Amino acid sequence: xxxxxxxxxxxxxxxxxxxxxxxxxxxxxxxxxxxxxxxxxxx
Amino acid sequence: xxxxxxxxxxxxxxxxxxxxxxxxxxxxxxxxxxxxxxxxxxxxxxxxxxxxxxxxxxxxxxxxxxxxxxxxxxxxxxxxxxxxxxxxxxxxxxxxxxxxxxxxxxxxxxxxxxxxxxxxxxxxxxxxxxxxxxxxxxxxxxxxxxxxxxxxxxxxxxxxxxxxxxxxxxxxxxxxxxxxxxxxxxxxxxxxxxxxxxxxxxxxxxxxxxxxxxxxxxxxxxxxxxxxxxxxxxxxxxxxxxxxxxxxxxxxxxxxxxxxxxxxxxxxxxxxxxxxxxxxxxxxxxxxxxxxxxxxxxxxxxxxxxxxxxxxxxxxxxxxxxxxxxxxxxxxxxxxxxxxxxxxxxxxxxxxxxxxxxxxxxxxxxxxxxxxxxxxxxxxxxxxxxxxxxxxxxxxxxxxxxxxxxxxxxxxxxxxxxxxxxxxxxxxxxxxxxxxxxxxxxxxxxxxxxxxxxxxxxxx
Numbered sequence: 191x192x193x194x195x196x197x198x199x200x201x202x203x204x205x206x207x208x209x210x211x212x213x214x215x216x217x218x219x220x221x222x223x224x225x226x227x228x229x230x231x232x233x
Numbered sequence: 234x235x236x237x238x239x240x241x242x243x244x245x246x247x248x249x250x251x252x253x254x255x256x257x258x259x260x261x262x263x264x265x266x267x268x269x270x271x272x273x274x275x276x277x278x279x280x281x282x283x284x285x286x287x288x289x290x291x292x293x294x295x296x297x298x299x300x301x302x303x304x305x306x307x308x309x310x311x312x313x314x315x316x317x318x319x320x321x322x323x324x325x326x327x328x329x330x331x332x333x334x335x336x337x338x339x340x341x342x343x344x345x346x347x348x349x350x351x352x353x354x355x356x357x358x359x360x361x362x363x364x365x366x367x368x369x370x371x372x373x374x375x376x377x378x379x380x381x382x383x384x385x386x387x388x389x390x391x392x393x394x395x396x397x398x399x400x401x402x403x404x405x406x407x408x409x410x411x412x413x414x415x416x417x418x419x420x421x422x423x424x425x426x427x428x429x430x431x432x433x434x435x436x437x438x439x440x441x442x443x444x445x446x447x448x449x450x451x452x453x454x455x456x457x458x459x460x461x462x463x464x465x466x467x468x469x470x471x472x473x474x475x476x477x478x479x480x481x482x483x484x485x486x487x488x489x490x491x492x493x494x495x496x497x498x499x500x501x502x503x504x505x506x507x508x509x510x511x512x513x514x515x516x517x518x519x520x521x522x523x524x525x526x527x528x529x530x531x532x533x534x535x536x537x538x539x540x541x542x543x544x545x546x547x548x549x550x551x552x553x554x555x556x557x558x559x560x561x562x563x564x565x566x567x568x569x570x571x572x573x574x575x576x577x578x579x580x581x582x583x584x585x586x587x588x589x590x591x592x593x594x595x596x597x598x599x600x601x602x603x604x605x606x607x608x609x610x611x612x613x614x615x616x617x618x619x620x621x622x623x624x625x626x627x628x629x630x631x632x633x634x635x636x637x638x639x640x641x642x643x644x645x646x647x648x649x650x651x652x653x654x655x656x657x658x659x660x661x662x663x664x665x666x667x668x669x670x671x672x673x674x675x676x677x678x679x680x681x682x683x684x685x686x687x688x689x690x691x692x693x
Contacts, residue, residue: 209264220409
């Protein structure tokens, strides 16, 4: 029978939040900076 | 099984030490992949260093001993060529050693490439920069690009397009971070006697090394026989989705590999050609209406669509199939490329921007959908190595696309065509390239069973 890893503990939830924040925050900043410049296109 | 392997000898970098323990969430793997791809995506923003590096000696303006823009352009080109070579030649090694060792190698090469380049800037020796960022950094790009692909496909057999799309989206997003970050750092380090490039290289090298190492720490491979909860392997696979495995050496002997090579190359050629010229093209097609500042905003907007297109189209391919997704790229792409000159003639900036955003989303989508397409055609086992070989199509397109656009434009202008109309023929040629891509994709069919691994080989 196939093993699963889907039984996620609280510790794993915290790891998920930290890992996604680690990549998500810089990416969100980059998108914000780019959009702020892109707005000039429509002025 | 997983616990025992961790207690055994060997290096932390070995594949055996990356096998996930029970309770590990597969959703930790995409951020691990993004740690690498967000860093190596910096290569698309390398041009922000070009102008400052022409003033390393003169500071406020170039002196005769300063580096020329044409010489600096080679840094990016060398890096892209070594990206393709490293991906092609290390794919088999990577499949064997696993993602962690590959990610650490990529971090050492890419971060180290920046540090070596900083030395080159400090000593004002361009060959050191070529070696650092171009050769060593380029190897880091190639190894880093393919390192998480197979791992993600193995963790997400139910949604391989979405999984690889998420990682490769990071490659598109890396420039969005790198560009403002690099400019900000250079401003911090600049002084009346210094442009601040060397220090910026050092800081970026350290940041990227740390970030990529975090990916290596997080990444895990599933235990043998693992499957997502509730996932049932389709009893009757779709026509173009194999349940067999094709060895990387055999894959190179199949027509399918070369059809896919052509499909990727033509999709990338069309996109990369106009991406590099987007700023100039928008200003020349709409003179007086799109200023230089607005054009840089346009390029930024394209970067965002390039990034999200990777995730959107790759995820969509899980539902409509890979071949159908590429059919959309080629058919819709042809229509949009052919319509771009019309937006210029009618002066419709909004439609021009909209058409370009969709075109570039499909350019990114082509990159992100190809790993899952390879998995469908050749199986999962050697997908990393096969993907590495296929990325030579990217290197070829990287040369072919910009050359095609630039030379056709020059030819048009030299023959008296107004700048505003000089891109029309280019657009029609791009539409023609996409038609060839459409035909190659149309002829895609399953790999003949003589190329499949024998049952005893598959078990080995």
